[in-house]
Amino acid sequence: MSHANTLCQVADLDDIKDEIVGIRRHIHQHPELSFEEADTAALVAARLEEWGYAVTRNIGGNGLVGTLRAGGGTRSIGLRADMDALPIHEETGLDWASRKHGTMHACGHDGHTAMLLGAAKHLARTRNFDGTLNLIFQPAEEAGFNSGAQKMLEDGLFDRFPCDAVFGIHNHPGVATGTFMFRSGPFMAACDTVKIRIVGRGSHAARPHLSVDPVVTAASLVMALQTVVSRNVDPMETAVITVGALHAGHAANVIPEYATMELSVRSFKQDVRELLEQRIRALVATHADSYGARAEVEYLRGYPVLVNSDAETEFARGVAAELVGEENVIPSFGPIAGSEDFAYFLQQRPGCFLRVGNGQGKPMLHNAGYDFNDENIPVGAAYWTRLVERWMPVKPG
Structure with missing residues (x-):
């Protein structure tokens, strides 16, 4: 110059x-x-x-x-x-x-x-x-x-x-x-948002056997989601899954009907981005089913x-x-x-x-x-x- x-x-x-x-x-x-x-x-x-x-x-x-x-x-x-x-x-x-x-x-x-x-x-x-x-x-x-x-x-x-x-x-x-x-x-990373609704069956807190507890399901799912990056994504690649919101119930003595979660998902390559969506959807569905609950997933593609x-x-x-x-x-x-x-x-x-x-x-x-x-x-x-x-x-x- x-x-x-x-x-x-x-x-x-x-x-x-x-x-x-x-x-x-x-x-x-x-x-x-x-x-x-x-x-x-x-x-x-x-x-x-x-x-x-x-x-x-x-x-x-x-x-x-x-x-x-x-x-x-x-x-x-x-x-x-x-x-x-x-x-x-x-x-x-x-x-x-x-x-x-x-x-x-x-x-x-x-x-x-x-x-x-x-x-x-x-x-x-x-x-x-x-x-x-x-x-x-x-x-x-x-x-x-x-x-x-x-x-x-x-x-x-x-x-x-x-x-x-x-x-x-x-x-x-x-x-x-x-x-x-x-x-x-x-x-800078691509950013996607995942909204999850875990639908169970509510009950009195004293009768958990009559419920399908969405709180327990959601809590377990939070931990299971941590395995997506650590066990599915190549360790040489960069990816992040963060559970930023988890909401369920309003009272200590009530098992609620549902729980909601929101995830932030970040990646730097298109194939990793696709893999993350595939694994999250599959894990959420099977995990909820294993507890007798049902999962609804809204996967929102954000910035590339x-x-x-x-x-x-x-x-x-x-x-x-x-x-x-x-x-x-x-x-x-x-x-x-x-x-x-x-x-x-x-x-x-x-x-x-x-x-x-x-x-x-x-x-x-x-x-x-x-x-x-x-x-x-x-x-x-x-x-x-x-x-x-x-x-x-x-x-x-």
């Missing part, structure tokens, strides 16, 4: 840092759940229009795209930020803590939006690129099913806003602020494996190394068992989803004590700016 001194530096964002941090904290104070991001989208759209972007609203719900063209180049790029919050009650005690009871930005989407807005403002005033820039502000990443990425694609996202490649970023607590993490190929393309990942890594130095870049990080609906975008276009450290010793994602680290805002904005400048360079002369 050449002419690096003509490209964006982190210090170039110093004059707008306070403004963008203020936007981030405003969004944090006013979080909106998946598919409810109307006010956040309106704020983003107003700022983009103020800075000269053509804004298209209501893509896949509250999604929007800000488009800016410079020069006569034919290359194009898409940069994506997510906007939705989570149904978690905030416990940070910060001055900018959520004002909406039971809802907070516990995953940093407020920060992702702010970083991209910082880049948007800087790119609008410098226009140091030659081509078409599409800034994608996406709703409902946290939905799990029929998510914002899927809805935007159904609304013709890449047909309406062509992108040669698409890039996204997520903060990563536990790693030093400003450290960039990359991985080519499978990076997120697969970064090699060339775009190496390009994105090089931009980070140029901006913050090789010592602040982890070129082969992960894989990560969490899931991300940016995977759907990468099924349609080449690109890279990367991570940036949110600080060591900081609360993890989806935690009531979490907050996005504002020191990342100028770093992330400068990174997005330089990525655009490198992807669509202005021709000399």
Whole structure:
């Protein structure tokens, strides 16, 4: 890479840092759940229009795209930020803590939006690129099913806003602020949800012999499910089955009619994903039958494996190394068992989803004590700016 001194530096964002941090904290104070991001989208759209972007609203719900063209180049790029919050009650005690009871930005989407807005403002005033820039502000990443990425694609996202490649970023607590993490190929797991209903026969607690106890059946099934990964999946592969919910009964002296369970199932390869479903379905049915109960299984396919393309990942890594130095870049990080609906975008276009450290010793994602680290805002904005400048360079002369 050449002419690096003509490209964006982190210090170039110093004059707008306070403004963008203020936007981030405003969004944090006013979080909106998946598919409810109307006010956040309106704020983003107003700022983009103020800075000269053509804004298209209501893509896949509250999604929007800000488009800016410079020069006569034919290359194009898409940069994506997510906007939705989570149904978690905030416990940070910060001055900018959520004002909406039971809802907070516990995953940093407020920060992702702010970083991209910082880049948007800087790119609008410098226009140091030659081509078409599409800034994608996406709703409902946290939905799990029929998510914002899927809805935007159904609304013709890449047909309406062509992108040669698409890039996204997520903060990563536990790693030093400003450290960039990359991985080519499978990076984040597919995530499926399994809902199980164990139907038995209720009875008085003093007469268990007259019942088919769904609580005992379900409790035993929790342990049996642990064998699927340990005894059916190749130990060299990665897979997770977590029983996250188990509910049954309402009184100590009543054996209930049924029990319900919910599982989170994660994998990195399609054949492993298929094997997990096959074994879970078979184990649940036979296990319930062995207790005289009956099982009903709803298997919900969630986000696919997120697969970064090699060339775009190496390009994105090089931009980070140029901006913050090789010592602040982890070129082969992960894989990560969490899931991300940016995977759907990468099924349609080449690109890279990367991570940036949110600080060591900081609360993890989806935690009531979490907050996005504002020191990342100028770093992330400068990174997005330089990525655009490198992807669509202005021709000399």
